Amino acid sequence: AGRALVTGCSSGIGLAVVTALLGQGWHVTGISRREPPIRAPGYRHIPADLSDSAAADSAFEAAGPVDAAVHAAGVLRVGDHQGMDMQDGALxxxxxxxxxxxxxxxxxxxxxxxxxxxxxxxxxxxxxxGRSLYAASKAALNGLARSCAAELAPRGITVNIVAPGATDTPMLRDPARADVAPKLPPLGRFVQPGEVAAMVAYLLSPPAASITGQEIVICGGASL
Ligand code: NAI
Structure with a gap:
């Protein structure tokens, strides 16, 4: 354990990651617009709207140095192929x-x-x-992660992606995605945020030192 940064920590997966890391003795700095309901001595919050590039840069400046960083902040904006909203895509x-x-x-x-x-x-x-621009932005993370993993490997720094399927968070219940009602995966239940957080915590732990540039999918069998 050491110092970790978590973006998007006010709810869902980010909040579960913060909780898991605090439980393992990490000191955690969280960045999101709203402060999460965490009152632990090892927790510090930096409020920021990360969609504002200047605000994102100053938040990361203020947070560092850290031993680990997790990017969980995200939004789902939907639209069918013809109705793709480019502003939502840019966001x-x-x-x-x-x-x-x-x-x-x-x-x-x-x-x-x-x-x-x-x-x-x-x-x-x-x-x-109905998810084209969301999917495109998430796919781009793979290219970013694999490139950075190769660049940072000589320093023993790892870069990985944890890719959840439908996970029981406020995003899953968002009326904006009511166009496609969330479907239970083959394992018969939605992924729990704590399950995603446990994988993140593992990737931050010493035994995961040889895993880099990988995408680990946690989806209840939905990709089968
Ligand atoms: P959530 O809506 O509960 O959490 C999203 C987090 O991002 C919140 O903490 C929110 O404050 C933060 N955030 C959003 N816009 C922000 C902004 N402009 N500036 C700063 N923080 C901002 O949703 P959930 O499910 O926990 O999402 C976390 C990540 O997991 C996202 O990247 C999402 O795309 C991804 N994901 C979620 C799935 C699901 O079914 N819930 C499935 C696959 C991926």
Missing amino acids: MWRLHVDVAARMIQTLAPRMADGGRFVLIGSRIAKGAP
């Missing part, structure tokens, strides 16, 4: 890809050798109807 690109790149660019130079990055991707990065 998702900024929040998912641009913020991940800024996070790695700002924090890696100040990170000790052996540090860790985890980006929260999505099972549907490979594509899903």
Whole structure:
């Protein structure tokens, strides 16, 4: 355990990651617009709207140096292929890809050798109807993560993606995605945020030192 940064920590997967890491003795700095309901001595919050590039840069400057950073902030804006909304697409690109790149660019130079990055991707990065721009932004994370993993490998720093399928968070219940009602995966239940968080915590732990540039899918069998 050491110092970790978690974006998108006010609910869902990010909040579960913060809780898991605090439970393992990490000191955690969280970044999101709203402060999460966490009152632990090891927790510090930096409020920021990460869709604003300047605000994202100053939040990462204020957070570092850290031993690990997890990018969980994200939004799902939907639209069928013909109705794709380019403004929503630009927001998702900024929040998912641009913020991940800024996070790695700002924090890696100040990170000790052996540090860790985890980006929260999505099972549907490979594509899903009505999700084209969301899927595209999540797919881009793979190129980013694999490139950065290769660049940072000489310093023992790993970069991985955890890609959940439908996970029981406020995003799953978002009326904006009511166009396609969430379907239970073959295992018969939605993924729980704590299950995603446990994988993230593992990737930050010493036995995961040889895993880098990988996408680990947690989807209840939906991709089978
Ligand atoms: P959520 O809506 O509960 O959490 C999203 C987090 O991002 C919140 O903490 C929110 O404050 C933060 N956030 C959103 N816009 C922000 C902004 N402009 N500036 C700062 N923070 C901002 O949703 P959930 O499910 O926990 O999502 C976390 C990640 O998991 C996202 O990247 C999402 O794309 C991904 N994901 C979620 C799935 C699901 O079924 N819930 C499935 C696959 C991926």
